[in-house]
Amino acid sequence: SIGLAMNSAEQFFNSGHTNNWAILACTSRFWFNYRHVANTLSVYRSVKRLGIPDSQIVLMLADDMACNHRNPKPATVFSHKNMELNVYGDDVEVDYRGYEVSVENFLRVLTGRLPPSTPRSKRLLSDDRSNILIYLTGHGGNGFLKFQDFEEISNIELADAFEQMWQKRRYNELLFIIDTCQGASMYERLYSPNIMALASSQIGEDSLSHQPDLAIGVHLMDRYTFYMLEFLEDIHPASKTNMNDLFKVCPKSQCVSTPGRRTDLFQRDPGSVLITDFFGSVRKVEITVETINLTDSESGELQNESRSYVDQLPVSEIIHQKPKQKDWHPPDGFILGLWTLILLVFFKTYGMKHLKHIL
């Protein structure tokens, strides 16, 4: 037996997931959309702090704000005008940057249809026991989200992408958070099971930004993500806060818009879903009780192989030298032809009487 008491097995395997993934995408570029990058980076920071490793986070930033030449405080992205929290941090790992953030790449990451040369860090390698957090921010409208100022992703395409993920069992549960204007329209058309969705505003409402900063010159954060960051800063990896508390974040009095949510596709009751089920990475653990008895007799002495470099190649093979031509070869066709031409021209010009001197 594995040696787990029955009650602890139930407690540990309540949520049904063994690993966590996060896909965080900021879809707008240009300096005045600083707040969208700050939104994404603040969620990235929380998710990393609560334990999800970089290898399981796909971070997509459409523009570089920290090293933008208009940034008066280079290499930083702040979320509050008191400039205490630099959400850019020291070890940010951006997987898709600049023009790589496109609708096509986003859908490719979700559905897994990437070219074979794509490295592991740019892939979503989830399985049927992965809980995935998807966070999108940018400019949106009724039924679409704008990517990079010339493309849009519609809510139907998003719903189809989630359905394809479900068909291949690429997630156990999915939490979809979107912070854009009219964000609730993006989760309207979802139809796959085990998805919970949160949006910062309803259809017809705009999501407002929060912190205008005179030193940097732009708005620093959007309201919904600002209050969500405040809420997440209080969470630590062992905390037992559940989703109902996240639903209460940013009421209308603070957000001006009405945050919306969709839980009908989700099987568990939101009150039993921990925040760390999606934002953190609490590993399930089992004690190893059984071991295999391996006898020591089969191992030989430590083989100390003297390690030497492979015999190097002869120098002449490494440095390619032109081989010296030792034999004389008769002139090839080009030279012959050239001389024939010269002779013909000579004799044509000066007459054939010179020919008898040669023959």
Add this chain to the structure above:
Amino acid sequence: MATAEVERRRARLATMSIAAVVILVGIPLWWRTTTTYRAWLPVTQIQELAKLQLLLSADVEVVFARGTLTPEQQKKITVTHTQDEDHDINGETSLTYRYETRYRTATIMEEDALSQPSAVATDLSLHTLSESPCGSLVVYVIPESSSLLPQDVDVYVGQRRTALLRVAAETKAAKTLDQVLAAVEPRVKEVLQVMSFSHHDITAALGDRVRLSPGSPQRKADSMRSFKSSPGYEITFSLLNPDPKWHRLHWDIEGAVRTYVQPLLSKLSPVANFSVDSQMLHYTMLGVNAQFDASHDAYTLSVESLAHVINPVEARLGSNAASSNALLNFLLYVPDPQHSPLRILDHQKRQVASNAFHSPRWGGIMVYNVNGFYEANGEAVDVNINMAEVMGVFLAQLRLLLGVHPSAPRAGFLVAPPGSSGLSDWELDRLMWSRSVENVATATTTITSLAQLLDQIDNIVINDNIAQQVSSAIASLQLATAELESGNLAFALQYSKEAILASERAFFDPSLLHLLYFPNDQKFAIYIPLFVPICVPLVLALLQIMSEVHQRRRDKQAKKD
């Protein structure tokens, strides 16, 4: 007038020719250039696949040793017995288990083997006599008086594919052969549940297709712990040394992998490819603080804090993997002298003998305590790590993570520990059964959902290579189910792996991205400015021609009258 007539005829000719060009050339050209290329897919075969009907067949040989049957019974014995067990999981999935049982008496050489002093020796000599093929079993029925098995043990499950079954006293009293067989059959069935495929394992393998409630939390733990079927796995062994000032660690990882791990991986090579590498990490601490516990006279880590150990360490673990295969990490942690000895406590606050824990679908961590004498001058202590002990733990964790589930212990069963390769033959068979079924089910689901997707979205281009992959996947699936039916487990696994590779390649082909969602209002907005300026005058001219023809016919009619 004549010129007006000529003009009108020319106008009519022009209109008719333009209309001819538009209808005969324009519309077909537009249709051809705007259709997406869709290669032909075998849709009927795919629809047939949607109903998964699997027949699993296992060969069992029941050998009666001397002393179990009377001479008259022995003379009659030539029975071959086939038994089918049907299970209908849901409307779309049904399973049939077929046990082909052959009864015979033992040969002289087998009797010699059975007269060895211990069950282990018997097992070994029986193996030298004949080797059972993959997926089959041999059960030796020994008389009650036999001394091979201890008193309370009725069944001995060997390391290969043999089992020793001690017959009960009632069987001796049975008169006819049929009575004997009827008594032995349920016992053999019990052995089969342990050594061959069982309904629980197979339905767990169908987990993607059929979301059954797992029953007990133990089964849910089993299904969550093992990795899904994958063509390859990357294994990394890491040695963590938080304080190199005090410890100079030597581990012969290459030798250990060669001696202990490689035999297991070679045995598992039909199931998947494995690649192994190793690393040493210095100055890497566990993320949790261990508290000193006087009752155990050691620093202890409780189960609750173990969950938070992995994440800080994982950030430091590099990965050599270039493929998208699943990663398994095995970490050996040698605690620094300030926190030595470090012990792991289980839920009942007892010390764990192996001092190791594992995380489902991730890997395992073992804490190796060093009791060294630390010199006052602060010189580092040389430590030679006992690789046999370490690998014993890691191999046990590897077995669990790959899906070799320990079956619940049954009364009266004695299961031989796995040999030097770390895996018994029948455990490998069980793994191969569940992997084959899992591969077949997953490939079927992939193909059917791909067909459904392509059917639903008209705008996706289907290239020839995708159609070819789908056809080869269907062919491999048919071969795999046929091999499962005839009981050739090794071939079935191989075909199922080919099927799943082909189906995944077809499903995840980068060209199948659907970015062509056009809402109807967008379609109208594109086509109206192109077609209306041409079509409106054309249609009006045609209408005018028709009305003129109509008029002329009426005039002719009037003239006639």
